[in-house]
Amino acid sequence: MRLAVIPGDGIGPEVVAEGLKVLGEVAPDVAATHYDLGAARWQRTGELLPDSVLDELRGHDAILLGAVGDPGVPSGILERGLLLKLRFELDHHVNLRPAKLYDGVTGPLAAPGEVDMVCVREGTEGPYVGNGGVLRRDTPHELATEVSLNTAFGVERVVRYAFEKAVTRPRKHLTLVHKTNVLTHAGSLWSRTVEEVSTEFPEISVAYQHVDAASMFFVTDPGRYDVIVTDNLFGDIISDIAAAVTGGIGLAASGNIDASGTNPSMFEPVHGSAPDIAGQGKADPTATVLSVGLLLDHLGRTEQARKVNAAVAFDLSTRDAAQPVRTAEVGDRLAALA
Amino acid sequence: MRLAVIPGDGIGPEVVAEGLKVLGEVAPDVAATHYDLGAARWQRTGELLPDSVLDELRGHDAILLGAVGDPGVPSGILERGLLLKLRFELDHHVNLRPAKLYDGVTGPLAAPGEVDMVCVREGTEGPYVGNGGVLRRDTPHELATEVSLNTAFGVERVVRYAFEKAVTRPRKHLTLVHKTNVLTHAGSLWSRTVEEVSTEFPEISVAYQHVDAASMFFVTDPGRYDVIVTDNLFGDIISDIAAAVTGGIGLAASGNIDASGTNPSMFEPVHGSAPDIAGQGKADPTATVLSVGLLLDHLGRTEQARKVNAAVAFDLSTRDAAQPVRTAEVGDRLAALA
Numbered sequence: 071m072r073l074a075v076i077p078g079d080g081i082g083p084e085v086v087a088e089g090l091k092v093l094g095e096v097a098p099d100v101a102a103t104h105y106d107l108g109a110a111r112w113q114r115t116g117e118l119l120p121d122s123v124l125d126e127l128r129g130h131d132a133i134l135l136g137a138v139g140d141p142g143v144p145s146g147i148l149e150r151g152l153l154l155k156l157r158f159e160l161d162h163h164v165n166l167r168p169a170k171l172y173d174g175v176t177g178p179l180a181a182p183g184e185v186d187m188v189c190v191r192e193g194t195e196g197p198y199v200g201n202g203g204v205l206r207r208d209t210p211h212e213l214a215t216e217v218s219l220n221t222a223f224g225v226e227r228v229v230r231y232a233f234e235k236a237v238t239r240p241r242k243h244l245t246l247v248h249k250t251n252v253l254t255h256a257g258s259l260w261s262r263t264v265e266e267v268s269t270e271f272p273e274i275s276v277a278y279q280h281v282d283a284a285s286m287f288f289v290t291d292p293g294r295y296d297v298i299v300t301d302n303l304f305g306d307i308i309s310d311i312a313a314a315v316t317g318g319i320g321l322a323a324s325g326n327i328d329a330s331g332t333n334p335s336m337f338e339p340v341h342g343s344a345p346d347i348a349g350q351g352k353a354d355p356t357a358t359v360l361s362v363g364l365l366l367d368h369l370g371r372t373e374q375a376r377k378v379n380a381a382v383a384f385d386l387s388t389r390d391a392a393q394p395v396r397t398a399e400v401g402d403r404l405a406a407l408a
Numbered sequence: 409m410r411l412a413v414i415p416g417d418g419i420g421p422e423v424v425a426e427g428l429k430v431l432g433e434v435a436p437d438v439a440a441t442h443y444d445l446g447a448a449r450w451q452r453t454g455e456l457l458p459d460s461v462l463d464e465l466r467g468h469d470a471i472l473l474g475a476v477g478d479p480g481v482p483s484g485i486l487e488r489g490l491l492l493k494l495r496f497e498l499d500h501h502v503n504l505r506p507a508k509l510y511d512g513v514t515g516p517l518a519a520p521g522e523v524d525m526v527c528v529r530e531g532t533e534g535p536y537v538g539n540g541g542v543l544r545r546d547t548p549h550e551l552a553t554e555v556s557l558n559t560a561f562g563v564e565r566v567v568r569y570a571f572e573k574a575v576t577r578p579r580k581h582l583t584l585v586h587k588t589n590v591l592t593h594a595g596s597l598w599s600r601t602v603e604e605v606s607t608e609f610p611e612i613s614v615a616y617q618h619v620d621a622a623s624m625f626f627v628t629d630p631g632r633y634d635v636i637v638t639d640n641l642f643g644d645i646i647s648d649i650a651a652a653v654t655g656g657i658g659l660a661a662s663g664n665i666d667a668s669g670t671n672p673s674m675f676e677p678v679h680g681s682a683p684d685i686a687g688q689g690k691a692d693p694t695a696t697v698l699s700v701g702l703l704l705d706h707l708g709r710t711e712q713a714r715k716v717n718a719a720v721a722f723d724l725s726t727r728d729a730a731q732p733v734r735t736a737e738v739g740d741r742l743a744a745l746a
């Protein structure tokens with residue numbers, strides 16, 4: 071496995087080191103190449119994602135990213151120039167965000183019940199395309215626009231991915247989340263696409279919910295969801311609510327996937343670079359290890375993925391919540407269990 | 409007070425009756441005119457909001473709406489043709505959504521702490537304007553767009569309203585919620601506007617959060633918020649999360665406000681018409697009564713509003729959760745307390 075590793079900034083390198091430790095345990099054939107990208111490189115050189123680096127990344131089977139960001143970098147720079155650039159250039163049209171409440175994890179809900187859902191968020195369209203502009207800036211007549219672009223091509227492929235994911239799961243249920251009663255143009259395309267693709271998957275039961283209602287039910291009754299498919303912006307929001315109710319972003323893994331296999335897919339913990347705790351060995355690497363699990367699963371290494379996930383599940387169920395997390399210790403435990 | 413009442417469909421008329429009962433108790437000078445609008449009228453006559461009715465509504469001091477909707481009406485019809493039409497025609501640029509966890513109310517969170525926030529959501533711009541379209545419908549080359557429109561005029565007035573609201577509250581804190589790192593055009597306008605207006609309100613502390621992070625913190629730490637100001641679509645989502653963590657939409661009140669006073673403002677419970685329980689006297693009218701409180705407050709009838717809110721707070725703190733709600737009984741109790 072040719073793996074590109076982008077440790078990034080802050081706690082990124084610390085959690086990635088543990089992810090690689092666990093990966094090395096289950097997959098001895100990993101050839102990892104590290105790439106220096108993120109806030110530090112930008113601050114040093116002004117570079118975000120040089121074309122030559124992007125070309126090199128394309129030559130890998132997958133990418134593992136830690137986290138990028140630093141308070142010294144203005145908001146939007148790394149997002150547009152690196153993170154979203156990677157998603158768009160590598161056609162990561164599926165943003166996969168599982169949210170499972172593991173045994174031993176105490177979330178914020180008094181009675182969460184069993185929660186085990188997967189958000190399948192579109193990754194290359196919607197309001198994220200950067201289309202829009204500003205007219206008469208800094209005048210009382212300023213107008214700022216943001217255009218959400220949604221294509222049959224783009225919606226269909228992510229909807230299809232979601233149905234295929236639902237088929238592999240015991241509950242075989244899929245919920246489309248959108249705001250079709252207000253965003254009628256895009257909403258109609260999404261609804262019609264789900265309806266059409268659903269005819270190919272008669273075993274999947276399909277539901278629809280407006281994003282505001284879903285956001286509420288994610289809190290009051292998250293157990294009702296299995297697979298969710300939604301647009302880029304709604305997915306950004308609801309997958310974070312899903313993470314919140316299943317123990318927080320410290321445990322949330324994600325995949326940015328080109329389902330066609332043309333480009334390498336990228337896996338990363340959802341949390342940021344957390345500069346306030348960087349270098350102290352306090353960061354929880356569990357989300358990174360779960361991201362390694364998604365990576366293995368994506369590459370068809372089902373048995374290796376199963377080992378990684380089982381190690382995490384066992385470790386979480388036996389952790390002493392009173393003990394502060396030590397990054398390397400968690401990694402050691404998970405590597406030993408995997 | 410010339411009050412226009414739109415009872416609507418389903419449980420709408422039931423909860424509105426109780427709202428009027430309580431209103432009559434504290435404000436004996438109410439002259440209420442009822443308007444038949446909603447699913448039933450549309451199904452009977454094809455009419456949503458005739459111009460003549462809209463003109464009559466304009467002649468009132470305020471509007472109280474129950475809820476509209478019926479499973480027999482296709483999604484989007486009442487939203488675009490009635491609810492959003494009212495907001496746009498009556499220039500309801502402030503959508504006010506308080507969320508307070510009352511004593512005696514058990515929400516879904518294990519340890520919510522004190523929650524008392526007000527979402528100030530923009531109501532006449534953003535992705536709600538209906539701008540956009542569909543090209544090559546029902547072909548593999550279909551493109552659907554949604555355009556978010558944000559003007560300096562529109563953003564400034566709602567931001568100003570939010571600061572003025574924050575001034576009246578003990579914590580004097582305001583959080584802008586947006587997604588400035590991705591929606592850079594609109595985000596920049598919102599950020600700059602908050603920064604500019606904040607110079608006029610030196611006593612208000614200001615924070616910014618991305619909508620995905622805010623959605624998470626609404627669940628994990630809702631007590632940190634005081635006043636939130638945000639765009640139309642983000643406000644739709646996060647105010648529903650706020651409602652969820654403070655006991656659900658059964659208790660959530662809202663105001664659609666023209667802060668200039670040119671047009672009557674409209675107040676309504678956030679819940680829908682709930683056709684499944686309509687006519688059974690089971691609907692909780694509390695959200696409608698709280699909406700009456702917002703209405704009174706908006707009209708400057710501070711003391712009357714205080715009485716209504718105090719009645720609700722007392723009633724909730726002494727309710728027997730094991731007893732099922734009876735609509736008229738709750739209304740009677742609140743009217744007696746007010």
Ligand SMILES: CC(C)[C@H](C(=O)O)[C@@H](O)C(=O)O
Binds near residue numbers: 149153306620
């Ligand atoms: C960092 C940001 C651009 C990104 C997003 O909005 O997609 C993040 O919030 C995420 O969910 O991966």
Ligand SMILES: CC(C)[C@H](C(=O)O)[C@@H](O)C(=O)O
Binds near residue numbers: 282
């Ligand atoms: C019914 C719908 C159009 C409306 C909205 O999206 O604004 C509702 O969800 C609300 O929050 O008032």
